[in-house]
Amino acid sequence: MKIAVCIKQVPTREWQPRLNADHTWIREQDVPYEMNEPDAYALEESLRLREKHSGEVVVCSGGPARVQQVIREALARGADRALHVEADQLGAADAFTAAAAMAPAMAEERFDLILTGLQSDDQGHAQFGPVLAEKLGIPHSTIIMDVQIEGDRMRVKRELEGGWYQFARLPLPGLLTIQSGINQLRYATLKGIMAAKKKEIRKIAPPPLTAPRQKVVALHAPEKSKRTVMITGSSAEAARELVKRLREEARVL
Amino acid sequence: MILMVAEQKDGVLNRASWEALVAAQQLAGGSIPIKVALLGPGSPGVARSLAESKVEEIVTIEAPGLSVYTPDGYVQALQQLFDQESPQHVLFAHTYQARDFTPALAARIDRPLITDVIALRRAESLSFARPMFQGKLVADVTAEGPAPHLITIQIGAFRADALERGGTPVSIRSATVNVDPASLRQQPEAPFQEAKGAVDLSQADRIVAVGRGIKQQENLSVAETLAKAFGAELAASRPICDNGWLPMERQIGSSGQTVAPKLYVALGISGAIQHLVGMKGARVIVAINKDVDAPIFEVADYGIAADLFELAPALIAELEK
Numbered sequence: 001m002k003i004a005v006c007i008k009q010v011p012t013r014e015w016q017p018r019l020n021a022d023h024t025w026i027r028e029q030d031v032p033y034e035m036n037e038p039d040a041y042a043l044e045e046s047l048r049l050r051e052k053h054s055g056e057v058v059v060c061s062g063g064p065a066r067v068q069q070v071i072r073e074a075l076a077r078g079a080d081r082a083l084h085v086e087a088d089q090l091g092a093a094d095a096f097t098a099a100a101a102m103a104p105a106m107a108e109e110r111f112d113l114i115l116t117g118l119q120s121d122d123q124g125h126a127q128f129g130p131v132l133a134e135k136l137g138i139p140h141s142t143i144i145m146d147v148q149i150e151g152d153r154m155r156v157k158r159e160l161e162g163g164w165y166q167f168a169r170l171p172l173p174g175l176l177t178i179q180s181g182i183n184q185l186r187y188a189t190l191k192g193i194m195a196a197k198k199k200e201i202r203k204i205a206p207p208p209l210t211a212p213r214q215k216v217v218a219l220h221a222p223e224k225s226k227r228t229v230m231i232t233g234s235s236a237e238a239a240r241e242l243v244k245r246l247r248e249e250a251r252v253l
Numbered sequence: 254m255i256l257m258v259a260e261q262k263d264g265v266l267n268r269a270s271w272e273a274l275v276a277a278q279q280l281a282g283g284s285i286p287i288k289v290a291l292l293g294p295g296s297p298g299v300a301r302s303l304a305e306s307k308v309e310e311i312v313t314i315e316a317p318g319l320s321v322y323t324p325d326g327y328v329q330a331l332q333q334l335f336d337q338e339s340p341q342h343v344l345f346a347h348t349y350q351a352r353d354f355t356p357a358l359a360a361r362i363d364r365p366l367i368t369d370v371i372a373l374r375r376a377e378s379l380s381f382a383r384p385m386f387q388g389k390l391v392a393d394v395t396a397e398g399p400a401p402h403l404i405t406i407q408i409g410a411f412r413a414d415a416l417e418r419g420g421t422p423v424s425i426r427s428a429t430v431n432v433d434p435a436s437l438r439q440q441p442e443a444p445f446q447e448a449k450g451a452v453d454l455s456q457a458d459r460i461v462a463v464g465r466g467i468k469q470q471e472n473l474s475v476a477e478t479l480a481k482a483f484g485a486e487l488a489a490s491r492p493i494c495d496n497g498w499l500p501m502e503r504q505i506g507s508s509g510q511t512v513a514p515k516l517y518v519a520l521g522i523s524g525a526i527q528h529l530v531g532m533k534g535a536r537v538i539v540a541i542n543k544d545v546d547a548p549i550f551e552v553a554d555y556g557i558a559a560d561l562f563e564l565a566p567a568l569i570a571e572l573e574k
Contacts, residue, residue, distance in 0.1 A: 013526075017389045026390075096359070096366070118352075121507075123385055125368050127356035130324070134360035139438035140324065142353045160444055161349050161455055161510065163502030168441040180508045181495070211397070213365035217380055218393040228540075230556045238557050239567035242539065245555060250537045252459070252516040253483075253572075 001055035001149070004106060005046045006116035006128065007074055008036040009067040013121070023219055025092055035070040038117025042178040044185050045147060046115050047078045053149055056080040058109065062090040062102050068201065075196035076188035082201040083109070090206065094214050095120070095127035101206040103135035113154070114175040118143050129177035140175040141168055145182050255280055255287045256340035256401070258331065259303060260348055264296045266303070268456055269346035271413035272513075273406040274306060277344045278417050280373055288312055288338065290428075292330055293319055300425045307417040311425040312338075318432030323439040324354035326432050328361055333430040335362065340401045347405035359403050365396040366403040371410040383407075387507065387526040388533075408455065409513025409534020447502075452486055454503065459485035459516040462505055462532070463493060466521015466542060466561055470498045475565050476520055482572040483518060490528045506531040521561045524549025541565075 011026070012034045018027040035043075046057045059074040061067045062085040071082045085102055093101070106114070114133070119126035133140035145165065146157035149172075158166045159179050188196070229245070231238045247253045257277040259270040277287050286309040291300055294315060303311050314334060318326045335343070345351040347369050359366035371391070372382040380393040381404060396402035454460060461480035467473060480487040487503060494504040505512055506528040517535035522528060524540070524547055532538070533552045540553035541561050550556045557564060 011386065013387065015386075017386055019390075026386075095356075099360075121387055124383075124387075125356075125366075126352050127359070127366060127368060130353070130356035131360040134357045140357065141439060143349055158353075158441075159349070161453060163446050163452065163500070164444045165447060166441055166444040168439050170439045174438075181501070213363075213397050214367055215395050215397055216392045217378075217395055219385070219390055220393075222384070222388065222391050224551065226538075226552065226554055228550055228553050228556050230545075230550075230558065232558075235559065235563045235567035236571075238559060238564060239571040242555055242557065242568065243571045246516070246537070246539070250516075250554065252537045 001053045002112045003046045003049060003057045004060050004111040004114040005043045005057060006060045007039040007070050008120045009033050009063060009070040010036045010120055010122040019219055024216055025219060033069060035073055036117055036120045038119060038180050040185050041180050041182050042115040042117050043074055044183045045178055060102060060106055062098050064088045064091045071201055072196050075199045076192040077186055081199050084201050084203050085206050086203050087206045089209060094212055095125035096131050097209060097212050099128050099131035099135060100210050103132060104207050105204045107136055112172050116177055118177040118179055129175055133175035138173045138175055139170045141170060142177040143179045144176045145179050254340050255285055255342045256290055256338060257344045258290045260346060260350055261296055261299050264298060266299045267348060269348055269408045271416055272411040273344050273346040275411040275415045276406045290314060290334060292327060304422040304425055305418055307419040308423055310423050313427045314430055316430050316432040318434045318437055321441055323437050323441060324357050325437045325439055327354045328358045329432045330430045331358055332362055334428060335401055343401050343403045345405045347407050351405050355403060355405060364401055364403060367394050367396055368405045369407045370404050371407050388530045389526060408511045454486055454488055454510045454512050457486040457514050459483055460488050460512060460514045461485045461518045461520060462488040462522060463520045464490040464522030465492050473498060478569055479565050482569045490522050519549050522549055523547045
């Protein structure tokens with residue numbers, strides 16, 4: 001089975017945002033980066049499927065040279081080789097633009113299965129996977145909790161809201177976006193890190209980037225529209241005050 | 254014209270659809286006509302309840318290929334509807350289902366899709382505010398190029414009770430689309446619930462959510478009793494569910510559910526961004542945490558910096574009076 005995993009490099013969870021001069025993007029200097037966590041679950045799932053069905057796992061990433069960090073991490077965890085669609089503009093591109101940039105190189109590879117996380121922790125559009133599937137002319141399903149390969153088809157378990165789930169079948173080749181927490185992540189061993197140094201990272205220039213269909217005109221801190229009422233006193237006093245305010249002021253009881 | 258695409262399941266309208274309709278009314282500003290589309294097998298009750306809103310008409314869409322939801326079916330149906338109606342903007346609630354098909358639809362017709370919108374902005378031009386970087390920042394985003402522009406509305410960002418009702422019910426008309434079942438690549442089976450009586454937190458009016466402050470699984474009964482006293486559903490932050498102390502469907506946050514109840518009580522929850530993005534749309538938020546610097550107090554309407562093991566029993570006693 002030839003499996004692709006699309007992995008994005010994103011600022012770390014701990015990073016404190018700083019804006020660029022005109023407040024249209026973040027200040028990119030000194031940003032610590034890591035692998036997008038939902039994509040890590042997709043990578044783990046791809047490695048498990050390879051263990052079960054044999055084949056190869058190919059990491060696909062788009063972005064500036066710095067994304068090699070997460071490509072190497074993925075190779076160290078067990079992926080076989082990588083495609084890097086290298087372009088500075090892809091670092092801040094929206095999901096639609098990114099998927100269009102990755103599609104031609106990935107089409108050529110003729111993957112049986114493409115996995116990616118359900119969304120990225122930076123821009124969070126939750127669009128990359130289905131847009132890429134559409135560009136490649138393959139079916140997709142999203143927020144997947146389980147994957148079973150059945151010959152030239154797969155049976156997947158979709159998470160729905162509120163504790164509901166649904167199985168669905170779709171043909172291969174196909175694309176899935178993977179829900180976080182679906183499996184236990186493995187991390188790179190020293191042996192894996194050493195082996196990764198010898199694995200192939202094929203660099204590809206992107207196609208001419210399409211004019212983006214959305215534009216960030218301003219980036220800012222969230223507005224704090226609430227004035228928090230802190231209730232003090234003993235437990236009994238605070239409880240009485242809170243219930244009174246919820247009944248009379250907020251009217252939610 | 255603004256088209257709002259409603260979502261229904263088993264003859265019940267998703268609550269978030271009302272919120273997206275409110276967003277559509279705000280976008281329309283009283284001067285642009287709004288139509289509401291409803292896909293799937295007949296739900297006259299749902300159509301009738303929508304028809305009481307201040308909109309131009311309700312358009313129902315049925316076809317053999319729409320008997321159950323598939324992304325392929327909905328993309329085909331909506332592409333045809335857009336050709337018939339030529340909307341400027343198309344609004345959806347940002348539900349799991351919308352996330353499953355709207356990006357494919359946007360790619361099929363090569364039009365912008367702006368997801369998870371929390372507010373509309375009218376400065377020099379129309380832009381849409383959406384969270385980025387796990388809610389640490391908000392981006393104002395414009396949609397570029399020809400119409401239609403597709404938008405999904407974050408659950409809880411708009412209030413369903415702000416809906417403008419019409420004087421008399423508007424007309425309900427059925428549109429004709431072709432969706433051949435043989436063309437659908439996905440074959441879904443019937444949805445099911447894993448846990449018996451699993452709750453849909455997104456439909457709960459009151460929620461008590463418990464976090465790491467509860468310290469041990471044995472202490473969960475404190476949270477359960479408090480939830481019962483409030484007449485609320487019990488929920489949790491991610492670490493509680495990862496430990497297996499509560500089932501995953503009770504998780505609130507970026508990898509769980511996003512909710513917007515009337516009352517949200519955060520018990521021993523610090524307020525990490527991953528959790529906040531799932532509940533900050535609640536109408537009234539009460540935060541109880543020992544640490545007065547906990548970020549949860551940033552979004553709370555009422556805060557009590559106290560030991561939950563002392564406060565909770567006092568609250569239960571007060572509520573039971």
